[in-house]
Amino acid sequence: MTDASGTSDLVESLLRDVADFPKRGVVFKDITPLLGDADAFGDVVRALAARHTGSGDRIDAVAGVEARGFIIGAALAHELGVGFVPVRKVGKLPGETVQRTYDLEYGTATIEVHADAVSSGQRVLLVDDVLATGGTAIAAWDLLSDCGADVVGLATVVELAFLGGREAMGERSVHSLHVVGGAGDA
Template sequence: MPTPALTRYSMQNLSVDQYLRAHIRTVPDWPAPGVQFRDITPLLQDAKVFRVLIDAFIHRYMDPSIRPDVVAGLDARGFILGAVVAYELNVGFVPIRKKGKLPFTTVEETYELEYGSATVELHTDAVKPGDRVLLIDDLIATGGTMMAGMKLLEKLGAQVIEGAAIVDLPELGGSDKLRASGLALFTLLDFSGH
C-alpha cells in the first residue's frame, strides 16, 4: 500500500520529474549523521509510480541511436531497474555483482570507497565484444560503482553507450567524474546535499 503522505500526489498537475521527486523519501542522518539518504523504495511500492519511473527510461532507450543490445545492472538496486528496463526493451540483462556472488568464471574490478575499497564482478560470458550496453543503477554519488561497472564491461569488449540512474547527487562529484571519463549519463533527478 502506498505511503499515505504520498497518495496526494497525482500526475494530473505534475511533470514526470516532479511526480517522481514527490515519491522519493529523504531519510535524515542515515546511515550516518549529516547524510540525507535518498530512499527510492516508495517509487517501487506503488504500481502507477513504478510504471512512470520505468517508462521514463524506456522512452529514452527506444531511440535507435541509443538503444542497447544489453542492460547491465549494478548490485543491488540496479538489478530492480535494469531487469525491468531490459524486459521492456526486449534485450538481455546482466548483473554486475559484489565479489563472491557469481558462480561462473568472472572478471573483477576494485574501486575506492570513502573508507576502504570494494570489488564488483561480471561473468566472462555476460557480454560479447561490440555489445552496446546500458549501465544502470539507482543513484550516482561518488561514481565509483558505475565506473567499476563500465571498466568491467569494457574489459570484455562491450561498449557502454550510457550510464543511467534515477538520482544524481552532483555535489559528491560522481557524475562529473564519470562524464570526464567519457561516459554519457542520463539521470532523472538530482538532489542537492548528500
C-alpha cells in the same frame, strides 16, 4: 506517461530521506516508496526506456548494479526487449567471473560479472538507482568495457549533483531522471 519535468517531479515526490544511514551524517535517498507505487515505477521505467526506443541508439543489453540497479535494470531490460546483466558484489556469482576493485570514501569494494556476461562490441546500458560520487558507476562501466562491451551510457533515477559523480564520470554519457542539488541532466 509524464514528460521529463513531470518524471523528475514524480521521482522527487516519492523519495524518502533517511538520516544517518548507512552511517552518521549521511542522508540516504531511498527509492523504495517509488518502487512500491506500480504506476510511478512504470513511468520511471518507460521514461528511461524512451531515450533508447525509436532513436536508432541500439541497446543489446542492460547491466544493473547490485542491488537497486537490479530492480530498475531488469524492468528496463524487459521494457527494451533485451537481456539483463547483473553487476554483483564479489563472491555472489557462480562460475568464472571478472572483477574490479575500486575506492570508496571509507575503504574499497569489489564488483564482478560473469566472464561471458557480454560479448565483444555488445552495446550495453548501465543502470543504477543513484549516482553519487561516481565510484561504483565508473568501476562497473570499466569492468563491462574490459569484458568487451561498448557501454553506451549510465542511466539513473536520482543523481546527487553536489557529490560530483557526473564530473567524475568524465566524457561518459550520463542520464538522470531527477537531479538533487544541481542544474539537471546534461
